[in-house]
Amino acid sequence: MLTYARWKYALLLVILALSTLYALPNVFPQDPSVQISANRGAVVDEALKTRVETDLQKAGVTAKAVEIEGDNLLVRLSDADAQVKAADALRPDLGSDYVVALNLASTVPDWLEKLGGRPMLLGLDLQGGVHFTMQVDQKAALDKRLEATAEDIRVLLREKRIRYESVERRAGNTVVATLGDAAEAEKAREAIVLSQPTLQLNVVGNTISVEMSDTELRQLAVDAIEQNVGTLRNRVNALGVAEPIIQRQGEDRIVVQLPGVQDTAQAKRVLGATATLEWRAVMEGNAYDARDTGIVPPEARLYHHARDVGPDGKPVPYLLSKRVIASGDQMVNATSGMDPQSGTPSVSVRLNGAGGQRMFEFTSENVGKPMAVVYIERVPEVRIVDGEEVRSTRIDEEIISVATIQGVFGKDFQTTGLDSTKEAANLALLLRSGSLAAPMDFIEERIVGPSLGRENVERGMTAIKYSFAFILAFFLVYYRMFGVITTIALLLNLLMVVAVMSLFGATMTLPGMAGIALTVGFSVDANVLINERIREELRAGLPAKAAIAAGYDRAVGTIADANITAVLAGIALFAFGTGPVKGFAVALIVGIATSMYTAVSASRGVATLIYGGRRKLKSIAI
Numbered sequence: 001m002l003t004y005a006r007w008k009y010a011l012l013l014v015i016l017a018l019s020t021l022y023a024l025p026n027v028f029p030q031d032p033s034v035q036i037s038a039n040r041g042a043v044v045d046e047a048l049k050t051r052v053e054t055d056l057q058k059a060g061v062t063a064k065a066v067e068i069e070g071d072n073l074l075v076r077l078s079d080a081d082a083q084v085k086a087a088d089a090l091r092p093d094l095g096s097d098y099v100v101a102l103n104l105a106s107t108v109p110d111w112l113e114k115l116g117g118r119p120m121l122l123g124l125d126l127q128g129g130v131h132f133t134m135q136v137d138q139k140a141a142l143d144k145r146l147e148a149t150a151e152d153i154r155v156l157l158r159e160k161r162i163r164y165e166s167v168e169r170r171a172g173n174t175v176v177a178t179l180g181d182a183a184e185a186e187k188a189r190e191a192i193v194l195s196q197p198t199l200q201l202n203v204v205g206n207t208i209s210v211e212m213s214d215t216e217l218r219q220l221a222v223d224a225i226e227q228n229v230g231t232l233r234n235r236v237n238a239l240g241v242a243e244p245i246i247q248r249q250g251e252d253r254i255v256v257q258l259p260g261v262q263d264t265a266q267a268k269r270v271l272g273a274t275a276t277l278e279w280r281a282v283m284e285g286n287a288y289d290a291r292d293t294g295i296v297p298p299e300a301r302l303y304h305h306a307r308d309v310g311p312d313g314k315p316v317p318y319l320l321s322k323r324v325i326a327s328g329d330q331m332v333n334a335t336s337g338m339d340p341q342s343g344t345p346s347v348s349v350r351l352n353g354a355g356g357q358r359m360f361e362f363t364s365e366n367v368g369k370p371m372a373v374v375y376i377e378r379v380p381e382v383r384i385v386d387g388e389e390v391r392s393t394r395i396d397e398e399i400i401s402v403a404t405i406q407g408v409f410g411k412d413f414q415t416t417g418l419d420s421t422k423e424a425a426n427l428a429l430l431l432r433s434g435s436l437a438a439p440m441d442f443i444e445e446r447i448v449g450p451s452l453g454r455e456n457v458e459r460g461m462t463a464i465k466y467s468f469a470f471i472l473a474f475f476l477v478y479y480r481m482f483g484v485i486t487t488i489a490l491l492l493n494l495l496m497v498v499a500v501m502s503l504f505g506a507t508m509t510l511p512g513m514a515g516i517a518l519t520v521g522f523s524v525d526a527n528v529l530i531n532e533r534i535r536e537e538l539r540a541g542l543p544a545k546a547a548i549a550a551g552y553d554r555a556v557g558t559i560a561d562a563n564i565t566a567v568l569a570g571i572a573l574f575a576f577g578t579g580p581v582k583g584f585a586v587a588l589i590v591g592i593a594t595s596m597y598t599a600v601s602a603s604r605g606v607a608t609l610i611y612g613g614r615r616k617l618k619s620i621a622i
Contacts, residue, residue: 002545004608012605015597016492022499025108025119031064032083033105034090036073042097044073052090059089071422076105101268102130102445120502121259123509123583124245129259132271133444136252141224141438142173142217149199149210150175151324153192160191166298173217175210182206221251224438229254232271254440259507268442276328277349277415280320281362282370282402287317299323303374305399318399320372325362330355336424339414345424347415356411363408373401373415464517471524479531481610481621486527489603493523496594501587511584519591522563526599530555534622544620548611552604559600563592 036052038044045068052073053066063086064076075090077083083102091100108117123129146169153175154167163180170176179185185203192201192208198216202209212220225248232254236244245257256271283300288310290296301322304315330351339346351359362371377396401415472490475483497516501508534551542550567589574585611620 002549002608002612004605004612008601009605012602015496015602019492019495019499021112021115022117022503023495025106025112025117025502026498028107028109028119030104030119031076031107032080033077033103034075034083034086035101035103035105036075036090036094037071037099037101038097044068044071048073048098051093055089055093056086059085061086061089074103074105099268116503118502118505120498121505121507123259123507123512124257125510126508126513129257131444131446132256132258132268132442133249134254134256134271134440135443136225136228136254137439137441138221138224138252141220144438145212145220146173146175149196149212152196153177153210154323156191156195157188160187162188162191164188170209173212177208177210179206179208225252225254228438228440232256236271253443259509268445271440276376277347278327278374278376279325279359280372280374281323281325281366282372283319283321285319287319290319291317303372303397303399305402315398318372318402320374320399325371326351326355326359334428336421336428338421345421347424347428349413349415351411353411359413360408360410363405363410367405367407370402370404372399373403374398375400464513468520475527479622482531482534482607485603485606485610486531488606489527489598490520490523492602493520493591493595493598496598497587497591500590500594506586506590507583508587509580509583511580512587515584515587516591518588519595522566522592523595523599525562526555526559526595527603529558530599530603531622534620538620538622544618545611548607548620552600552607556600559596563596567592 036044036048049066049068052075053063056063056066056075061077061082063082064078066073066075068074075086077086087100087102094100106113106119108119124131150167150169154164157164157167157177157179162184165178165180167175167177177188179188182205185206185208188208189201189203192199192210198213200211200213202211229246229248232246233244236246236256236258244259245255247255249255283297285297285300287302290300290302296302297319299322300319303318303320305318308316310316331349333350335348337346337348338344375396375398468490472483472487475486477483479486494516497519501512506512530551533555534547537547537550537554538544570585570588570592574582574589577585
């Protein structure tokens with residue numbers, strides 16, 4: 001019988017409504033814009049908005065709108081040229097207090113965004129995106145390694161009960177350990193060689209000079225690049241960017257391409273940040289005298305608290321141990337939340353085995369004593385000197401929390417003292433996604449256009465439109481009324497594919513378009529199978545209604561076999577492929593799923609509406 005249940009019609013109407021709703025955002029174009037975000041200590045407010053509007057007016061740039069959206073200030077502009085001009089005018093004035101980044105701002109209505117509607121993002125090869133070139137600071141990587149080596153030697157000498165006066169870095173990539181007794185020099189040398197056999201040692205009296213070999217220096221440079229590439233991949237995955245390109249370029253550069261990114265300021269901040277935490281012991285002594293005289297005890301360093309202000313109106317100083325108890329490098333996991341006791345933002349931290357053991361040993365011996373949490377952030381700066389860019393780096397180190405150790409703890413604990421929940425979330429993200437082996441500077445940032453060129457993309461879209469129109473015209477002529485039904489099924493299939501990929505934030509690339517084109521082919525095949533099966537049943541002498549029902553029923557098995565096989569191939573491509581291959585697989589799987597529904601179920605519902613009911617049919621238009 002040619003029937004179609006009422007609940008299936010209701011489901012079809014719901015699917016049609018939802019598909020239209022979530023495909024609708026793709027109709028709205030994006031505005032070229034400049035996005036301004038505050039770094040630590042700065043704020044986005046009406047005063048900043050007025051300041052930006054004044055700067056734009058001086059530069060002769062007319063903005064479509066300057067508006068505060070959440071924690072960002074967004075300057076909407078009419079075209080890409082005005083966008084670049086506005087960014088160049090704002091960067092010198094705003095300085096390092098703010099991140100000024102190019103962006104493409106959504107124009108989707110608020111009511112649609114509240115319902116979860118967002119446009120389908122296009123890849124670099126179709127729409128373009130953000131291109132960063134980042135330079136790795138190899139010297140900083142070496143400095144970091146030498147500091148770690150010096151700390152390891154201090155710990156080793158204490159464990160072996162070898163008295164020493166100092167362990168410090170010297171010029172020429174050397175760490176020098178000065179022992180208290182020259183008679184223990186050989187014992188210390190053997191311990192260091194056993195612990196770190198790749199180091200080159202030189203013993204003179206009561207001093208041991210430790211140097212890194214040329215081979216190890218070269219390997220350190222390679223490892224720094226590789227670790228940074230891996231860390232950037234983790235951070236990009238945390239941002240949720242689809243199909244990014246992250247690759248090494250030359251000896252000290254990394255290229256990052258982020259297709260379809262909306263919040264480029266957040267991407268820039270997360271990619272280039274080297275913010276981390278260090279836990280240090282608070283040393284005894286008069287920190288105010290050390291600050292005023294500049295005389296700091298040899299085993300201590302002078303720090304200032306980020307928020308506590310003393311009676312003199314200056315940040316409260318603290319003397320902290322040079323020895324780092326634990327740092328962000330030893331992080332296993334970090335999550336942001338709220339401290340139940342103080343109600344302030346916090347970051348819950350889990351250290352690895354080594355870090356947890358050191359924290360356990362320190363807290364076991366220092367219950368009732370204070371411990372400080374130091375926030376360290378490396379901020380790249382660009383200044384124009386004599387018409388040329390001069391790049392430098394400012395390192396901000398400040399105490400965010402000083403607390404008394406109430407009890408013994410190891411690898412799991414909580415850090416408080418953060419400004420806001422957003423700062424806590426950003427810090428947890430940086431710690432969770434891994435530390436950079438060496439800091440990096442953004443030496444190039446640009447919005448890139450489609451790699452095939454706008455004209456070629458437009459021609460490609462025109463070709464797709466004409467080919468699709470030709471297919472629909474052929475169906476209308478060859479299958480008559482069932483050609484109309486097939487056309488409706490194909491259009492619904494395309495609408496559903498666009499809606500599903502927009503809803504899940506998929507990035508459309510050329511391989512993805514190829515996947516959609518292939519699924520349209522699957523949908524065409526399925527409809528042809530159904531229509532030809534109905535014609536066979538008519539030629540066999542079945543009544544019209546029975547022929548339609550039999551055509552759909554008997555074609556379903558063949559369609560399912562073919563499509564399930566293709567879905568399995570798509571799953572294999574997604575599981576084992578990378579980058580564009582995964583994009584093709586996603587489009588293929590989504591398209592096949594929607595084409596099966598529209599060809600087998602939706603088109604049958606339309607056919608039942610036209611030919612169903614109690615009236616008798618002598619013939620049908622097929």
